[in-house]
Amino acid sequence: MSNIEEYNEKTFESIKHIDEYGNEYWEARELMPLLEYSKWENFHKVIKRAMIACETSNNSVLDHFPEFRKPIVGGKGNIQNVVDYHLSRYACYLIVQNANPRKKSVALGQTYFAIQTRKQEITELEYSKLTEDEKRLYTRILVNNKNKYLFKTAREAGVENFGKFNNYGYKGLYNGETAKQIAKRKNIKENEDILDYMGSEELGANLFRITQTEAKLKKDNIDNEDDACLTHYNVGRTVRKAIEELGGNMPETLPTPEKSIKELEKDELQKIGNN
Numbered sequence: 001m002s003n004i005e006e007y008n009e010k011t012f013e014s015i016k017h018i019d020e021y022g023n024e025y026w027e028a029r030e031l032m033p034l035l036e037y038s039k040w041e042n043f044h045k046v047i048k049r050a051m052i053a054c055e056t057s058n059n060s061v062l063d064h065f066p067e068f069r070k071p072i073v074g075g076k077g078n079i080q081n082v083v084d085y086h087l088s089r090y091a092c093y094l095i096v097q098n099a100n101p102r103k104k105s106v107a108l109g110q111t112y113f114a115i116q117t118r119k120q121e122i123t124e125l126e127y128s129k130l131t132e133d134e135k136r137l138y139t140r141i142l143v144n145n146k147n148k149y150l151f152k153t154a155r156e157a158g159v160e161n162f163g164k165f166n167n168y169g170y171k172g173l174y175n176g177e178t179a180k181q182i183a184k185r186k187n188i189k190e191n192e193d194i195l196d197y198m199g200s201e202e203l204g205a206n207l208f209r210i211t212q213t214e215a216k217l218k219k220d221n222i223d224n225e226d227d228a229c230l231t232h233y234n235v236g237r238t239v240r241k242a243i244e245e246l247g248g249n250m251p252e253t254l255p256t257p258e259k260s261i262k263e264l265e266k267d268e269l270q271k272i273g274n275n
Contacts, residue, residue: 012092012109022149026092028085029070035096036103040082047085050094064091089113133264135200140261143195143207150214157222159229168229172236173209174252186256196261202254209239 015030028047029040037043051061070084087095096109130138151162159165167178174182183194195206213235222228243250259267 011105012113017086018148025086025088027070028087028095029082031087031092031095034105035099035109036105037099044083046095046099049098050091053094053098054091059090064088064094132200133259133267136198136203136257136261137264137268139200139203139207140195143203143210146207146210146214150210150217153214153217154228154232157217157228158224160225165225165229165232169209169213169232169236172233172238173205173240174236175240175250177252182252185252188256192260197256199254199257201249202251205239205243205251209236212239 011034012026012031015026015034017025017027019025028043032040032043035043037046047065051065054061054064064087066086068084068086069081071079071081074080085091092109093113096106096113099106099109101110151159154162154165163179170177170179170182177185179194183190183192186194186197188194188197195203198206209232213232216222216231216235217228220227220231222231240250
């Protein structure tokens with residue numbers, strides 16, 4: 001695993017929060033130690049510089065750096081309400097750009113948030129104008145985010161075996177194929193994610209399966225694993241039937257891209273490094 005991937009999974013993403021509307025944010029005081037700052041007054045100066053950069057680029061500071069009061073336990077056990085910020089991904093990007101680049105974690109953060117911010121910029125473009133690789137990166141982000149919501153809803157519905165639950169959805173969409181069988185057909189290594197080896201059309205079909213399954217679990221008030229699995233299977237079958245009725249390509253007939261999503265991300269990293 002590369003340093004960037006390690007930071008993705010173990011640091012920056014691990015402290016990400018999701019609000020009630022599905023918006024992601026980071027808390028400044030949680031981000032501070034990850035960037036190797038020990039004193040708030042020093043890190044606050046970095047935040048202030050990032051705010052100036054945000055304003056200079058004609059973006060709203062209030063939107064990207066909303067302030068709130070966070071209760072902490074003081075030295076004598078007293079509760080104090082201190083200043084903190086809910087940071088957008090763009091705000092985090094500006095912060096690492098204005099932090100001390102000699103710190104290893106800051107250098108890694110600069111690269112990581114540059115990649116993520118670049119991906120989000122792609123989502124604002126007209127989809128039809130994107131290249132196939134850009135469409136894959138864009139749709140994979142959506143799939144990843146929506147999968148998180150699906151698994152959260154599935155857990156609330158009583159699912160404990162997520163491998164089993166996932167396979168029911170694939171079996172419905174792929175005419176009986178499990179994730180392992182799909183991987184074998186695509187010649188994908190056992191430790192790799194099959195979603196990283198799908199084109200934009202195949203990812204789109206899976207995105208529809210994911211969002212509709214989450215909605216169905218909530219609508220039907222599913223409260224046990226067996227019914228949740230059956231729901232996932234039935235939604236997969238329904239998506240497959242819709243594709244068939246529209247005269248579309250069955251997902252198992254679509255070609256496997258030569259490059260995985262992770263390889264495309266490395267290409268993005270290379271582009272950023274060359275700029």
